[in-house]
Amino acid sequence: MITITFPDGASREYAEGVTGAAIAESISKSLAKKAVAMTVDGTLCDLADPVERDATVRIVTRTDAEALDLIRHDTAHVLAEAVQALWPGTQVTIGPVIKDGFFYDFQRDPPFTTDDLPKIEEKMREIIARNAPFTKEVWPREKARKVFEEMGETFKVELVDAIPEGEDVRIYRQGEWFDLCRGPHMVSTGHVGDAFRLTKVAGSYWRGDSSKPVLTRIYGTAWPDRKALDAYVTMLEEAERRDHRKLGREMDLFHFQEEAPGAVFWHSKGWRLFSRLIDYMRRRQDAAGYEEINTPELLDLALWEKSGHAEKFGENMYLSEIKDDRTYAIKPMNCPGHVQVFKNGLKSYRDLPHKVAEFGKVHRYEPSGALHGLMRVRAFTQDDAHIFVTEDQIAEECLKVNDLILSIYSDFGFDDVAIKFSDRPEKRVGSDEVWDRAEEALRSVLERTGRPWTLNSGEGAFYGPKLEYVLKDAIGRDWQCGTLQVDFNMPGRLGAFYIGADGEKHVPVMLHRALFGSLERFLAILVENTAGHLPLWLSPLPVVVATIVSEVDDYAREVARRLSQAGLVVETDLRNEKINYKVREHSAAKVPVILVVGAREKEEGTVSVRRLGSRDQRTVALETIVAELVEEATPPDIRRERARRARAGRPPEHRIDVVEVFEGFVVNDAAEGLSTNVFDSREEAVETARRILLERGGGVLSISTLAGVTERMVVEPAEAAE
Ligand SMILES: [Zn+2]
Ligand SMILES: [Zn+2]
Numbered sequence: 001m002i003t004i005t006f007p008d009g010a011s012r013e014y015a016e017g018v019t020g021a022a023i024a025e026s027i028s029k030s031l032a033k034k035a036v037a038m039t040v041d042g043t044l045c046d047l048a049d050p051v052e053r054d055a056t057v058r059i060v061t062r063t064d065a066e067a068l069d070l071i072r073h074d075t076a077h078v079l080a081e082a083v084q085a086l087w088p089g090t091q092v093t094i095g096p097v098i099k100d101g102f103f104y105d106f107q108r109d110p111p112f113t114t115d116d117l118p119k120i121e122e123k124m125r126e127i128i129a130r131n132a133p134f135t136k137e138v139w140p141r142e143k144a145r146k147v148f149e150e151m152g153e154t155f156k157v158e159l160v161d162a163i164p165e166g167e168d169v170r171i172y173r174q175g176e177w178f179d180l181c182r183g184p185h186m187v188s189t190g191h192v193g194d195a196f197r198l199t200k201v202a203g204s205y206w207r208g209d210s211s212k213p214v215l216t217r218i219y220g221t222a223w224p225d226r227k228a229l230d231a232y233v234t235m236l237e238e239a240e241r242r243d244h245r246k247l248g249r250e251m252d253l254f255h256f257q258e259e260a261p262g263a264v265f266w267h268s269k270g271w272r273l274f275s276r277l278i279d280y281m282r283r284r285q286d287a288a289g290y291e292e293i294n295t296p297e298l299l300d301l302a303l304w305e306k307s308g309h310a311e312k313f314g315e316n317m318y319l320s321e322i323k324d325d326r327t328y329a330i331k332p333m334n335c336p337g338h339v340q341v342f343k344n345g346l347k348s349y350r351d352l353p354h355k356v357a358e359f360g361k362v363h364r365y366e367p368s369g370a371l372h373g374l375m376r377v378r379a380f381t382q383d384d385a386h387i388f389v390t391e392d393q394i395a396e397e398c399l400k401v402n403d404l405i406l407s408i409y410s411d412f413g414f415d416d417v418a419i420k421f422s423d424r425p426e427k428r429v430g431s432d433e434v435w436d437r438a439e440e441a442l443r444s445v446l447e448r449t450g451r452p453w454t455l456n457s458g459e460g461a462f463y464g465p466k467l468e469y470v471l472k473d474a475i476g477r478d479w480q481c482g483t484l485q486v487d488f489n490m491p492g493r494l495g496a497f498y499i500g501a502d503g504e505k506h507v508p509v510m511l512h513r514a515l516f517g518s519l520e521r522f523l524a525i526l527v528e529n530t531a532g533h534l535p536l537w538l539s540p541l542p543v544v545v546a547t548i549v550s551e552v553d554d555y556a557r558e559v560a561r562r563l564s565q566a567g568l569v570v571e572t573d574l575r576n577e578k579i580n581y582k583v584r585e586h587s588a589a590k591v592p593v594i595l596v597v598g599a600r601e602k603e604e605g606t607v608s609v610r611r612l613g614s615r616d617q618r619t620v621a622l623e624t625i626v627a628e629l630v631e632e633a634t635p636p637d638i639r640r641e642r643a644r645r646a647r648a649g650r651p652p653e654h655r656i657d658v659v660e661v662f663e664g665f666v667v668n669d670a671a672e673g674l675s676t677n678v679f680d681s682r683e684e685a686v687e688t689a690r691r692i693l694l695e696r697g698g699g700v701l702s703i704s705t706l707a708g709v710t711e712r713m714v715v716e717p718a719e720a721a722e
Contacts (some may be wrong), residue, residue, distance in 0.1 A: 005056045011146045020047040021187075026061045036186040037070055038157075044070075046136055046184045062191055063224055068187050069097045069584065070393040074134070075124075075196050075222040076102040078189055081177040082123035083112075083218070092179065093155040093206065093215060100232065101221035104490045105204055107155065111216040117198040120218070124196070131190030132175035136183060144169040144180065156180055161248040171427040195229040196222035199236070238475045245373040246526040247532040251590050253540070254374070262371045262378030264520060269540035272569070276538050277519060278359055280411075280635055281383055288404050289636075290357040290385055295337030297361060297507035298328040307336040307494060316365045334360035335512060338386040347391060351511045352508060353397050357385035359519070375611060381519045387511040388491065388498075391434065394509055395441035398467075398484060401444045401513050405469055408515055409680050411636045412526060413535075416472040420450045420480075422459035429463055430488035438486040438509075439465050463489035464509075473529040481522060485512040532590035536633040537673070543629065544591050545607075546573040546582045548598035559595060559622060565688040566630050567667070567674040586611055593629065635673050641710055654699030656689045658682070667692065690715055 003024060005011040014023065020038035022048070024031050037047050037060040044071075060066050076095035083090055084107055095104035106112070141146075141163055141430060148156040159180055163169060172181045174189050186192075186375055198220040206212035223229040238244075248254050253270030256263070266274060266684045283293065301411055304310040312316070313332055320328040333338065338356050342715065348356065363379050371377055389397050421442060424435050442465055446453045460466055469482035491497075492507040500506045516522035526534070536542045543563055545556045555576050563570040573582050579596060586594050596608040601619065608619045620628075665685035667676040669692065679685040686703060693699050693715045704710040 002051065003054045003234040004051065005054075007058050010562050014051070017050040018054055019050055020045065020057065020059065021621065023057060023538075025456055027059070031059055031061070035063050036067055036179050036191050037184055039066065044184055045307075046134075047187055048136065049184075062186075062193075067186070068224065068306040070184065071192060071224065072097045072184050074189065075220060076104050076187070077174060077177075077179055077181070078124050078192055079104050079198070079218060079220060080106075080128050081127055081174065081178060082120050085127075085178070086119065086123055089152075091153055091155055092702070094159070095179075096307045101199070101219060103219045105206075105215040105217045107206075107213060107215050111203065111214075111332075112201050112218060114201050117201070117218070121198055125194070127174070128192045128194070128354050129191050130175060131488050133188040135173045135203045135521065136185075137171045137173060137178075137516070138168045139171055140163065141169050142533060143166060143446075144171065146162060148180070149167040153356060163326045168573070169442050188660045192222065193224070195226050196220060197229065197233065204369075208367065210368075211315070234250050235477075238527070242475070242528040242531045243373075244375070244527040247527050247590070248373070250588055251527075251540075253527075256373075257456075260379075261367055261368055262376075262381070262437060264374065264377065268405050268576060270523075272334065272540040273523065273534070273538060274519065276673070277523065280637065281359075281408075281515070283635075283637055283671075283673065284404065284408060285357050285385070288355075288400070290355040293341050293356050293358050295331075295334060295341065295358060295360065297331055299331055299337065301329050303325040303336055304329050304663070307490060309333065309336070309338075318363050318365065324414055330363045331360070332364045334358050334382060334384045334495060335386060335490060335510075338384075339491060339496050340509070342386075342388050342491075343494070343496050346671070347388075347502050347508075348500055351505075352388055352390050353393050354388040354508075355385060357383075360384050372445070374520040377518070377520055380521065382517065383519055385513045387513065388500075388508040389511060390500075390506070391437060391509055394438055394511070395444060397511060398441050398486070400446065401484050401511065402467070403451060403516050403591065405513075406449065406451075409469070409471060409482075413529065414473075418454070418470045418472070418478075419449070420447060420456055420470065421446060421465070422456040422468070423465050424462050425458045427462055428460075434488055435465070435512050437459060438488075442467055442484075442486070461487075462487060463487045471525070473525065473533075479525050481517050482515050483512065486510075487512055512671060527528070533592070534590070536592055536629065539590075539592050539636040541569060541571060541589075542556070542633060543568055543570045543593045544573055545570060545597060546579060546586070548579045550574065550576060550604045552597050552599060556597050559597060560605060562622060562626055564677045565691065566626050567669070567672075567676055567692060568629055569677065570634055583610060595625065617710070638672055654693055654696050654701065656693050656701055658689050658703040660686045660704065662706070672696075 001013045003011050003014050004014055020637065021032065021035065024035040037043055039058045039060060040051055041055050044060070076097070079116065080092050080095055086107060093105040093107065095102060125329060132353045141160060145157055145160045160169060170181060170183060171178050172183060172185055180201045187511050198218055200219045202219065204213055204215045204217040221229070221232060223232060248270070251269060252267050253273065254267055255265050257265065282292065292659060301310060301319065304317065309332065317332050318330040338358070340352060341356055360382050361379065362382055366376060387397050406417060423439050428435070440489040445467065464486035466483060466485040468480055471479045471481055472651040491510045496507040496508060498508055516533055545560045547553060547556045554576060556572050560570045573586070575582065583594055590612060592612045594610040596610060601607055606619050606621055607625055608617050609625060610617050631673050654669070659666055659668055661678065664678040664680045665682050666678055667685055667689045668674065676688065679688065689701050693701055700712055700717050701712055702712045
């Protein structure tokens with residue numbers, strides 16, 4: 001007899017070799033009916049498997065979380081049977097479960113198209129209705145090889161060959177049809193249910209290798225019930241509507257091309273958006289006490305060997321080939337470079353914490369099949385920073401990083417943030433005492449934020465524990481973005497030290513921190529989250545002035561000039577086209593505000609305002625809309641800073657720069673994140689800067705010319721009376 005323990009702690013004696021089905025039956029008839037699998041000491045097994053020893057057993061029903069992968073895996077088998085029934089001679093390969101569904105790769109000439117999917121789904125429903133039991137058979141390897149060879153299933157033969165000699169092979173049968181499979185499976189095909197759908201067809205290569213045969217991959221999704229399926233399908237449609245690759249085209253942000261796989265060609269609007277993101281990050285970072293640095297993209301391979309990256313990360317690193325006796329690697333990370341900056345010049349404990357940040361362009365090789373728009377690239381920009389601290393400073397600095405991360409996410413509209421905490425792994429460097437303190441520090445961060453968090457036990461890096469930040473977007477998808485890692489290893493490995501209060505050398509602890517991780521990827525997330533409706537402060541082209549008739553071209557130019565003087569980027573659309581056509585086109589390009597002007601607007605000194613996503617149109621005075629848009633285009637951090645200054649009763653101390661460029665003059669206000677269009681004349685630019693400065697209560701106006709001459713003047717609010 002063996003003792004089976006149940007999740008509620010109760011236990012019972014059974015004969016050795018009792019099956020899950022018999023156990024379920026012994027508990028209750030209704031459980032036996034619902035049971036589809038079981039876990040034995042935590043491992044998911046077939047319900048028909050015998051239990052040979054004392055164990056904890058849980059009966060799994062179709063609605064349990066573990067059953068979801070089984071439903072999907074079973075559906076993949078049903079898909080394969082359906083395909084072979086419809087098109088005999090099609091070869092099957094593999095069909096794994098993936099996030100939200102499954103796929104199955106087939107070899108067939110010609111390949112399947114989406115038009116085939118409804119027919120396949122119909123066949124699948126037939127197979128499910130037949131409700132044949134899934135049965136497991138264990139075959140000797142040689143028999144499996146022979147059977148598949150006779151069937152002409154050459155891919156299966158290759159899979160059997162990959163199984164070590166002497167090991168038996170598992171076959172799962174569903175009626176006549178069978179497949180090589182590790183299992184487990186549910187009881188019968190009927191449990192697949194009707195909440196499944198085939199979603200798309202794609203090309204793939206056998207074993208993901210482009211020198212191997214081309215296969216057709218059929219993707220599908222499956223859920224416990226129709227409601228869950230419908231919710232998922234709606235989400236998919238919404239995701240497709242928001243796809244950043246599609247929106248990126250419509251908004252004219254970027255493109256990719258074959259000569260540079262996984263690297264972005266940013267167009268002017270996309271680069272403006274990218275630059276606005278960096279401007280914002282830079283202001284936040286400056287305010288938080290980081291020093292921005294920049295380190296080489298090519299570094300001697302020897303440094304990467306010393307840092308350990310060559311060994312651990314070498315397969316993803318690009319190496320240089322040049323007539324030089326040294327080999328360089330293009331940096332896949334910024335960390336070793338930052339340690340070099342820290343090491344330059346003797347540091348004392350008074351210099352800590354020392355925070356350095358870089359918008360570092362890194363290159364990492366990814367297989368071409370894994371590339372996906374801006375989401376997954378080979379060249380990207382990290383908003384990377386490293387904080388060198390003493391052990392005593394870990395807790396406080398981690399808290400600060402956490403607060404900065406959450407505040408920044410919130411500015412972009414992401415308030416639903418979950419945190420993953422990974423603690424000490426089996427293999428690690430550093431004493432237990434230091435790990436205790438670092439983990440304690442991260443736990444106190446988690447407690448303070450009050451956000452949901454999960455523990456990934458033992459998943460920390462060998463050099464220290466870490467936090468990972470996961471954003472939930474508008475359609476419920478999770479995106480892991482920020483990280484905070486404590487590192488006891490790299491500074492010592494690269495010879496970094498500081499002089500402590502005791503006059504001795506100490507190795508600093510390094511915190512690795514990224515807020516968005518990859519800025520390219522974050523922009524993709526942002527575009528998808530907003531469906532292209534970017535807030536005015538980020539929008540690369542916030543306003544277009546469009547004419548109804550050509551008689552008002554001058555007035556349209558005047559409106560644009562006024563907006564530009566107020567610091568907004570604006571374009572005019574004076575084409576001889578119908579206004580509805582113009583509005584449609586700019587709406588498709590996701591321009592947030594279209595100002596329509598006709599004879600009446602010109603006469604009254606007004607504009608008609610059309611907002612993206614709204615059919616309403618309202619007519620307002622030009623000065624009213626200028627003030628409204630300027631306010632709305634103010635980045636959230638600057639808005640807060642203004643409010644803070646106002647509360648403190650301190651006048652704003654502004655500096656505005658007029659900078660000569662080849663095409664003319666631009667007005668920049670670094671603190672406000674403002675940069676105007678190019679003005680042809682210096683006078684006009686200076687006048688604009690003066691007006692902006694006065695609107696903000698005065699300050700310093702600087703004018704620098706191409707010749708390198710800089711003039712400064714103080715603009716007092718009293719001048720406003722003139
Ligand atoms: Zn299987
Ligand atoms: Zn790092």
